[in-house]
Every structure is written in C-alpha cells, then in structure tokens.
Amino acid sequence: MxxxxxxxxxxxxxxxxxxxxxxxxxxxxxxxxxxxxxxxxxxxxxxxxxxxxxxxxxxxxxxxxxxxxxxxxxxxxxxxxxxxxxxxxxxxxxxxxxxxxxxxxxxxxxxxxxxxxxxxxxxxxxxxxxxxxxxxxxxxxxxxxxxxxxxxxxxxxxxxxxxxxxxxxxxxxxxxxxxxxxxxxxxxxxxxxxxxxxxxxxxxxxxxxxFAIELGRRFLAEGPAGAAAQLGGEIAATGTVREYRCEQREGLDVGVAVLDDAAGTTLHFVNEYMALDLASGRRAAFPDLITTFDENGQPLASADVEVGRRISVLVAPADSLLLSTTMHMPEVYAPVEELLGIEFAPAAKALADV
Missing domain, CATH: 3.40.1610.10 (CV3147-like domain)
Known part of the structure; x- marks a missing residue:
C-alpha cells in the first residue's frame, strides 16, 4: 500500500x-x-x-x-x-x-x-x-x-x-x-x-x-499502562532515582540509574537500556524492551534521567517486538557488554542452547 x-x-x-x-x-x-x-x-x-x-x-x-x-x-x-x-x-x-x-x-x-x-x-x-x-x-x-x-x-x-x-x-x-x-x-x-x-x-x-504508529495511538489514549498492555508487558518498577551516572564513551552514553524502591531497581544503559536488575536478580535484558517514563507518564530518555526524579519502568518481552536478525547474533552484543562491564545478551545465550 x-x-x-x-x-x-x-x-x-x-x-x-x-x-x-x-x-x-x-x-x-x-x-x-x-x-x-x-x-x-x-x-x-x-x-x-x-x-x-x-x-x-x-x-x-x-x-x-x-x-x-x-x-x-x-x-x-x-x-x-x-x-x-x-x-x-x-x-x-x-x-x-x-x-x-x-x-x-x-x-x-x-x-x-x-x-x-x-x-x-x-x-x-x-x-x-x-x-x-x-x-x-x-x-x-x-x-x-x-x-x-x-x-x-x-x-x-x-x-x-x-x-x-x-x-x-x-x-x-x-x-x-x-x-x-x-x-x-x-x-x-x-x-x-x-x-x-x-x-x-x-x-x-x-x-x-x-507498528510504532499503532503503539503511539494506544499510548496517547491510555498512557504507559496502555503501551505496556499493547506490548504484552508491564510496569515493572516505580521509584525515585537515587543514583545516576552517565559518561560519553566511544560516541555513546554509558551509565547506570538506581532507584530507591524496595526492589532495588538498577538500570544499565548504552544509549538504550540494556539490562534491568533487581535485588533478586536480572529482570530483563536487551533486546527485551525497557523504557522509562517521568512522573507525568511521558517517555523519558536515559539521557534525561537525573537524581531526585521519580520514574516508572516498562518492561516488554523481545518476542512482542519486530526485531532484526541481528538481535539473535551473539557477536553484536560483545562490544556493548564490554562498555558496561556486565553480561546480558539473552537472545545470544538462547541460541547457544539450541
């Protein structure tokens, strides 16, 4: 069309x-x-x-x-x-x-x-x-x-x-x-x-x-909860940012945001959020979608997060997204993992188990 x-x-x-x-x-x-x-x-x-x-x-x-x-x-x-x-x-x-x-x-x-x-x-x-x-x-x-x-x-x-x-x-x-x-x-x-x-x-x-236009219409009508429902996800955490670090490395924003909630929510990002960790363990990792919203329910980029700001975190599974074949290639994750100093790449690990 x-x-x-x-x-x-x-x-x-x-x-x-x-x-x-x-x-x-x-x-x-x-x-x-x-x-x-x-x-x-x-x-x-x-x-x-x-x-x-x-x-x-x-x-x-x-x-x-x-x-x-x-x-x-x-x-x-x-x-x-x-x-x-x-x-x-x-x-x-x-x-x-x-x-x-x-x-x-x-x-x-x-x-x-x-x-x-x-x-x-x-x-x-x-x-x-x-x-x-x-x-x-x-x-x-x-x-x-x-x-x-x-x-x-x-x-x-x-x-x-x-x-x-x-x-x-x-x-x-x-x-x-x-x-x-x-x-x-x-x-x-x-x-x-x-x-x-x-x-x-x-x-x-x-x-x-x-896909984005359809999701946007749902978000504009129903806010973050509507977007989460559209993507088969949920609002997984809400809290105030108590720690935030961001530095430019190799032309990318690399950092971490930690919330004050009881779950101990920690967000790792390289421009996009790469991993969401709780005190109980890993909750989600790229290519799962992890998105933050401000106190008014507006999408909040990782670059705009700051200490003292109250945010909520949406998590949606990778299989609800339209993804490139590269999201299932282990080698594309290694440089990003090295920048963060953590391992995630759930799609790559899943491939290794096949």
Whole structure:
C-alpha cells in the first residue's frame, strides 16, 4: 500500500517511537519538529515493502551519536546533505529510504528526505526497536565479506560542523562515522548501507513504522499502562532515582540509574537500556524492551534521567517486538557488554542452547 503521511500520524509515530526507543532513539520534541517540517514542505510517502521489486535499492537514514552529549546539533538540512553525499557515491540509483530503528526521532527518519526528494519511505526499519551500535542495525551485513558499505554524514553547530562520505568495510566505515559524531559535538545525521529491498525485508523489520504508529495511538489514549498492555508487558518498577551516572564513551552514553524502591531497581544503559536488575536478580535484558517514563507518564530518555526524579519502568518481552536478525547474533552484543562491564545478551545465550 502507498499512502501519504499526515499530521494525524505525527504524534502517534513519535510517541510510539519514544516507547520503542527504550531510553534511546532521540527526543520527542525534536521528533515532532522534524516531522511537522516534513509535512509543511512536502508530501512524504510511506509505502509497504511489497510496492517494490526485490532488487530495488534502498538505504538506511539514521542518527548516530550520544544523546547526552553537551553540544550536539543535527538540522533537517544536515539529514538531506548526508543523503546527497551517499547518492553521489553509489553505483546505481536509490528508489527509497528506510529508518534504522524505532525511536522518538528515528521512527520519522526519512520523512524529511521523502518530502524534499520524492523518494518514498519504506514501512520497514533495520530493527523495530532502538539499539546502540551500527552493526546491530546493519541487518547482518557484517557477515558478508564482500559487502562494501557507503555512508554519508553531516552534523554539528557551525563551529563544529562536519560532513563527509566514506566507503569500505562495514565496521571501519561505521567507526569513522561514530568518530565524526564526536567531532561534531555528539551527533550526526547519516545515510548508509544501500541494500536491495528483498534483503531488507528478509533481515530487517518490515511494518515497523506502522507498528510504532499503532503503539503511539494506544499510548496517547491510555498512557504507559496502555503501551505496556499493547506490548504484552508491564510496569515493572516505580521509584525515585537515587543514583545516576552517565559518561560519553566511544560516541555513546554509558551509565547506570538506581532507584530507591524496595526492589532495588538498577538500570544499565548504552544509549538504550540494556539490562534491568533487581535485588533478586536480572529482570530483563536487551533486546527485551525497557523504557522509562517521568512522573507525568511521558517517555523519558536515559539521557534525561537525573537524581531526585521519580520514574516508572516498562518492561516488554523481545518476542512482542519486530526485531532484526541481528538481535539473535551473539557477536553484536560483545562490544556493548564490554562498555558496561556486565553480561546480558539473552537472545545470544538462547541460541547457544539450541
């Protein structure tokens, strides 16, 4: 199905994305502004994957960086510039774009691009929830020895602005872009990793944008409890933050938040929440969804948590989400576990038992 995105979609997409962001995926207000701008300047289109030939070429549009960085800036013009740099270097034409993940800003990735260029957005994400590393959102391309990654990037305030394009191995090019985000003040817009639509459908999360919109409508009507019910989850903890640490490492927010509740709730995050521990043991771990809400029931990014703030924690099982094949690959978890100094990766351990 082909349809034009409307103003009725904006709040649902952004708030549904914020829930699925699991602490990452950007910020609500910026997502709303970018989506509103897209509809003011053009007519962004959302097409289901079956509207394309399997061999048609699509590319990921994304944001890369640390949300708590002190001086970031990515403007809609930066998003468009990143796509221009990518298209300049590609051996053949793109016919569409798709987002890397669901999040408050990332679910609407591609809307501005579509409004400005006429390229449709595919109702598909590399992963149906937010994730911290580029490899987690690369749909298994890191396993293809002959895959050549192309990436365009742009971002930063005028005195820290960077842009560029890079091609080569997936890990090497992703590291270049991550480093560029640091030099830009913490954040860049990226267009990257062209693949055929058939590959994206097989290895990504088709239907992810619609999934976020449906969830957002439930959240807007019923709040966190409604979102939890929609996802087959629950509000697992509520309390006041008594300890919070966050530092930027390798272009990511790495930290922990501890609540004062009787259960001893501890949240570990690398942009997104990676693990929820109670005094009695591990309650949930990525790719399970762990999302925080403020005292007013609004989605709260891990970067906005602070000591003295009262929060609630939603937990939903991984099998209720639309997940990429990478979420079941043990090797993608190791770098994130190393940053936190803990082991989690429940999906990887489950695979090992098969």
């Amino acid at each position: 082909k349809r034009q995105l409307t103003h009725d979609d904006i709040r649902a997409a952004v708030y549904g994305g914020a829930v699925l962001g699991g602490g990452g995926g950007g910020f609500v207000e910026r997502g709303l502004r970018t989506a509103e701008l897209a509809l003011q300047i053009g007519m962004p289109q959302l097409w289901t994957a079956d509207e394309f030939a399997a061999e048609d070429l699509t590319a990921t549009v994304a944001l890369v960086g640390a949300p708590a960085a002190p001086d970031p800036q990515v403007l809609p013009t930066h998003l468009l510039r990143a796509l221009e740099l990518l298209r300049r270097d590609l051996p053949r034409e793109l016919v569409a774009v798709h987002t890397n993940e669901n999040g408050a800003e990332t679910t609407i990735n591609g809307w501005f691009h579509s409004a400005m260029t006429g390229l449709p957005v595919i109702d598909l994400a590399c992963n149906g929830r937010a994730h911290p590393s580029s490899v987690m959102g690369a749909m298994g391309l890191h396993l293809a020895d002959d895959y050549r990654s192309y990436q365009g990037y742009a971002g930063g305030k005028p005195y820290a602005y960077v842009e560029g394009s890079v091609s080569g191995g997936l890990e090497a090019t992703s590291n270049v872009v991550r480093r560029a985000s640091v030099e830009a003040g913490g954040w860049v817009g990226v267009a990257r990793n062209p693949v055929e639509v058939g590959y994206a459908v097989e290895n990504g999360a088709p239907g992810a944008v619609s």
